[in-house]
Amino acid sequence: MSDTIRLSQARRGDRGVIVxxxxxxxxxxxxxxxxxxxxxxxxxxxxxxxxxxxxxLGRDPIAMKVDDMRVALRRxxxxxxxxxxxxxxxxxxxxxxxxxxxx
Amino acid sequence: MDMAVRSARVALxxxxxxxxxxxxxxxxxxHQKVANYAGVTVERKEGFIRGGEGRTMSVLDLPGTYxxxxxxxxxxxxxxxxxxxxxxxxxxxxxxxxxxxxxxxLVLRLVLELKAVGRPMVLALNMYDIAQRQGLxxxxxxxxxxxxxxxxxxxxxRRRxxxxxxxxxxxxxxxxSPGAEMAWTAPDAAAxxxxxxxxxxxxxxxxxxxxxxxxxxxxxxxxxxHPVGGLVILMALLFVMFQAVFTWATPLMDGIEGLxxxxxxxxxxxxxxxxxxxxxxxxxxxxxxxxLVFLPQILILFLFIILLEDFGYMARAAFLMDRxxxxxxxxxxxxxxxxxxxxxxxxxxxxxxxxxxxxDRLTTVMVAPLMTCSARIPVYTLxxxxxxxxxxxxxxxxxxxxxxxxxxxAGILSALVVSFVIRRVFWRGAVEPFMMELPxxxxxxxxxxxxxxxxxxxxxxxxxxxxxxxxMVLIWVLSTFPYPPEGATGPAIDYSxxxxxxxALEPVFAPIGFNWQMVIALIPGMAARExxxxxxxxxxxxxxxxxxxxxxxVTLAAQWSLxxxxxxLAWYIFAPQCVATLGVVKRELNSWKWMWVMVAYxxxxxxxxxxxTYRAAVALGGG
Ligand SMILES: Nc1nc2c(ncn2[C@@H]2O[C@H](COP(=O)(O)OP(=O)(O)OP(=O)(O)O)[C@@H](O)[C@H]2O)c(=O)[nH]1
Ligand SMILES: [Mg+2]
Numbered sequence: 001m002s003d004t005i006r007l008s009q010a011r012r013g014d015r016g017v018i019v020x021x022x023x024x025x026x027x028x029x030x031x032x033x034x035x036x037x038x039x040x041x042x043x044x045x046x047x048x049x050x051x052x053x054x055x056x057l058g059r060d061p062i063a064m065k066v067d068d069m070r071v072a073l074r075r076x077x078x079x080x081x082x083x084x085x086x087x088x089x090x091x092x093x094x095x096x097x098x099x100x101x102x103x
Numbered sequence: 104m105d106m107a108v109r110s111a112r113v114a115l116x117x118x119x120x121x122x123x124x125x126x127x128x129x130x131x132x133x134h135q136k137v138a139n140y141a142g143v144t145v146e147r148k149e150g151f152i153r154g155g156e157g158r159t160m161s162v163l164d165l166p167g168t169y170x171x172x173x174x175x176x177x178x179x180x181x182x183x184x185x186x187x188x189x190x191x192x193x194x195x196x197x198x199x200x201x202x203x204x205x206x207x208x209l210v211l212r213l214v215l216e217l218k219a220v221g222r223p224m225v226l227a228l229n230m231y232d233i234a235q236r237q238g239l240x241x242x243x244x245x246x247x248x249x250x251x252x253x254x255x256x257x258x259x260x261r262r263r264x265x266x267x268x269x270x271x272x273x274x275x276x277x278x279x280s281p282g283a284e285m286a287w288t289a290p291d292a293a294a295x296x297x298x299x300x301x302x303x304x305x306x307x308x309x310x311x312x313x314x315x316x317x318x319x320x321x322x323x324x325x326x327x328x329h330p331v332g333g334l335v336i337l338m339a340l341l342f343v344m345f346q347a348v349f350t351w352a353t354p355l356m357d358g359i360e361g362l363x364x365x366x367x368x369x370x371x372x373x374x375x376x377x378x379x380x381x382x383x384x385x386x387x388x389x390x391x392x393x394x395l396v397f398l399p400q401i402l403i404l405f406l407f408i409i410l411l412e413d414f415g416y417m418a419r420a421a422f423l424m425d426r427x428x429x430x431x432x433x434x435x436x437x438x439x440x441x442x443x444x445x446x447x448x449x450x451x452x453x454x455x456x457x458x459x460x461x462x463d464r465l466t467t468v469m470v471a472p473l474m475t476c477s478a479r480i481p482v483y484t485l486x487x488x489x490x491x492x493x494x495x496x497x498x499x500x501x502x503x504x505x506x507x508x509x510x511x512x513a514g515i516l517s518a519l520v521v522s523f524v525i526r527r528v529f530w531r532g533a534v535e536p537f538m539m540e541l542p543x544x545x546x547x548x549x550x551x552x553x554x555x556x557x558x559x560x561x562x563x564x565x566x567x568x569x570x571x572x573x574x575m576v577l578i579w580v581l582s583t584f585p586y587p588p589e590g591a592t593g594p595a596i597d598y599s600x601x602x603x604x605x606x607a608l609e610p611v612f613a614p615i616g617f618n619w620q621m622v623i624a625l626i627p628g629m630a631a632r633e634x635x636x637x638x639x640x641x642x643x644x645x646x647x648x649x650x651x652x653x654x655x656x657v658t659l660a661a662q663w664s665l666x667x668x669x670x671x672l673a674w675y676i677f678a679p680q681c682v683a684t685l686g687v688v689k690r691e692l693n694s695w696k697w698m699w700v701m702v703a704y705x706x707x708x709x710x711x712x713x714x715x716t717y718r719a720a721v722a723l724g725g726g
Contacts, residue, residue, distance in 0.1 A: 022292065032292065033174075034536060035292050036172065036290075036291070036292050036295055037174060037536070037538065038538075039292060039295040039296060039299060040169040040170045040172070040209070040212070040295060041169060041209070041538060041540070042208060042209050042299075044296060044299040044300075044303075045296070046303075052321070052324065052328075053324065053325075053328040053329075053330075053422075054330060055330060055422065055423070055425065055426050056330040056331060056334060056423075056426065056427075057426040057427065058426065060425075060426055061422060061425050061426070061435070061537055063324070063328055063422060063541060067208060068206070068208070068312075068316075069206055069208070069209070069540060070320070070324075070540065070541035070542075070543075071538065071539070071540055071541065072418070072421075072422045072537070072538065072539050072540075072541055073536070073537060073538040073539075074425070074536065074537045074538075076536070077536045077537070077538055
C-alpha cells in the first residue's frame with residue numbers, strides 16, 4: 001500500500017513521486033504564487049523526490065533531490081506539495097539505506 | 104540595414120550558475136566595465152567583442168533566472184533587459200540562452216518561455232566538459248530540431264566553443280527579419296505545467312542519463328549539510344578565512360610598506376625640500392600608501408569568497424544558516440550578502456537582490472554595513488597595533504588577534520540585534536519563502552578565480568586613484584594652508600583650515616574622547632573609512648615633521664590615551680562612513696527615507712558605543 005503525505009511531513013530518507021503541486025483553494029494570491037514558483041523550480045506532478053537532509057532547528061529547512069537536481073526549501077513551502085511515498089523506502093529503514101548509499 | 108551600422112546586442116540568459124559570467128568573461132576578456140560585486144551576478148554588465156570582419160558586438164551578462172516571471176529584483180533586471188523595458192534600451196538582437204549541459208530540465212522550460220519573446224536565439228550548452236566526463240549523451244541534432252534553435256557546445260572556463268558561439272550569434276542576427284512582435288506574457292500555472300511536460304518529453308527524447316553520474320556531490324553534502332557537523336565546518340571555515348586575512352597578508356603588506364617607505368625616502372632625496380616635496384611625500388605617498396597596503400588583505404578575503412562561491416558552497420551555507428538567522432529575523436539567503444559585506448558593503452547590499460521578499464531584503468540591506476568591511480581593516484589594524492600589546496594570552500591566543508575578533512563579533516552581534524528590532528518594530532510574523540537550488544560541487548577553475556581576483560584588484564586600485572588620491576591632496580592643502588603667522592609658536596597645522604575646523608568641532612567629540620586631529624580625519628573619512636587612516640597620517644606628518652619619519656602607529660601611541668584609542672575603535676564598528684555605500688543603499692531601496700534612517704541609527708550607535716567605551720576605559724584608569 002502506498003500512501004500520500006504532504007512533503008512537509010516527510011523525514012530524511014523518504015522518497016516518492018509528487019502527485020499534486022499547490023493547494024486546493026485557488027483564490028489565495030499567495031498560494032498561487034507559491035505554486036508557480038514550485039513549478040518553475042522543477043516541482044511538477046510526476047517528479048521523483050527524495051528528502052536528503054534536514055536542518056538542525058526543527059528539522060528545517062530540508063534539502064531534497066528533485067529528479068536529478070538538488071533543491072532546498074522550508075517545510076512551510078513544502079506543505080504545498082503532496083507526495084505519494086514509496087512504502088519500501090519510508091521510515092527508519094530508508095534513513096539507514098540513504099546513509100549507506102549516498103545519492 | 105540598421106543592423107549593419109549599429110553593433111549587434113547579445114544578451115546572456117539562463118538559470119543561475121550555468122556559467123553566464125564565465126562565458127561573458129571568455130567572450131569579452133578585459134573589455135568589460137568592471138562592476139563592484141563578487142560571485143552571483145545581480146546586475147547587468149556590458150562588454151564588447153569583435154566578431155568576424157571587424158564588427159563589434161555588445162554582450163550583456165545578466166542575473167540567472169528560472170523564468171522571465173521575475174520574483175526578485177535581480178530577476179527583474181533580466182526580464183527587463185530581455186524584453187527591452189529598460190529606459191533608453193532596445194531589446195537585445197540575439198538571446199544566447201546559457202544552459203548547464205548536466206542540468207537541462209529547468210532550462211529547457213526557460214528556453215520554451217524565451218522563444219515566446221520572438222527574438223533570434225542560440226542555445227549554448229555550457230559545462231560540456233563535465234557532461235562528457237559524466238558520459239552524458241545528448242543528441243544535439245535532435246535537440247536542435249525539437250527546439251528549433253542552433254546549438255553550440257561550450258566550456259566557458261576553457262574558452263572552448265567561444266568562436267563557434269560568436270559565429271552562430273552572427274548568423275542568427277543576420278538571418279533575422281525585424282518587425283516581429285514581443286509576445287511574452289507571464290505564464291500561469293497551467294502553462295507552466297504544459298511547458299514542464301514538453302521539456303520533460305524533449306529531455307527523454309534527446310538526453311541519455313549519464314553513464315557515470317555525479318556521486319561526489321551527494322557524498323560531500325552528507326558531510327557539509329550534516330545538521331551539527333555542517334555548522335561546525337561552516338564556523339571553522341569562517342575562522343580560517345579571517346585568520347588567513349590577518350596572517351597570510353602580513354609578509355605582503357610588509358613588502359608594500361617597505362617599497363613605499365623606500366619610495367618616499369628616495370623622493371625626499373631627489374626633490375628639493377619645500378612645498379612640492381611635502382605634497383608628494385606627506386600627501387600622496389604616505390596618504391595613498393597607507394591605503395594601498397591593505398590590498399593583500401582585501402584580495403585574500405575575496406579569494407575565499409570567490410572560491411566558496413565557485414565550489415558551490417554558498418547555497419549550502421544559506422541552507423545551514425536559514426533557521427539560525429531566522430531567529431534574528433533574517434532570511435537564509437541573507438547569509439551570502441552579509442558574508443560579502445565583510446569584503447565590502449557595496450557588493451553585499453547589491454547581492455541582497457537575490458532575496459525575493461521586499462521586507463527581508465530591506466532588513467538585510469539595513470544591517471549589511473554593520474558587517475566589518477575591509478575598509479575598516481586599515482583603521483582597526485593601525486589602532487590595535489598602537490594600543491593593544493602583542494601578547495599571548497591563555498597560552499595560545501594573541502591579544503591583538505582577540506581584539507580584532509571582538510570587533511568583528513561586535514559587528515555581527517549588532518547586526519543580529521538591529522535586524523531583530525526591525526522585525527519586531529516594523530513587521531511581525533510575516534514568513535517569506537526560502538527555496539533555492541543546491542548546485543553540484545565543482546572544482547574551482549584557477550584561471551577564472553585569478554581573473555576575478557584581478558577584477559577586484561582593479562576596482563580597489565581605481566578607487567584608490569579616483570577617490571582617495573584627490574582627497575589626500577585636498578587634506579594636504581587644507582592642513583597646510585594658510586601658513587602660520589610670523590612668530591607663531593604652536594604647530595603650523597593649528598593655523599590651517601583643517602586645524603581650525605578640527606578645533607571648532609572638537610567640543611562635539613570631546614565627550615567621547617576624540618581630539619581635533621581625529622575630527623579632521625573623520626571629515627574626509629566620510630567619503631571612505633580607510634581615508635581616515637591616510638588623513639591621520641597626513642595630519643600628523645604635517646603637524647609634527649619629526650613624526651613623518653616614524654610609523655603612524657608609534658605616533659598615535661604617544662599622542663592618544665588608551666581610552667581614546669578604544670573609543671575610536673568602537674566608533675568605527677558603527678559609523679556609516681562611506682558615501683558610496685549610502686548611495687547604493689539609496690539606489691537599491693529606492694528610498695531616501697531608509698537611507699537617512701540608516702545614517703541616523705548608525706551614527707547614534709557609533710556615538711553611544713564610543714561614549715560608553717571611553718567613559719568605561721577612563722574609569723578603569725585608561726584615560
Ligand atoms: N567545468 C566547468 N566549469 C564552468 C564552466 N562554466 C562555468 N563554470 C564554473 O561554474 C561556476 C558558475 O559560473 P558563473 O559564470 O558564475 O555562473 P552564472 O551563470 O554567471 O551564475 P549567476 O550569475 O549566479 O546566475 C563557476 O565556478 C565557473 O567557474 C564550464 O564550461 N566548465
Ligand atoms: Mg553570473
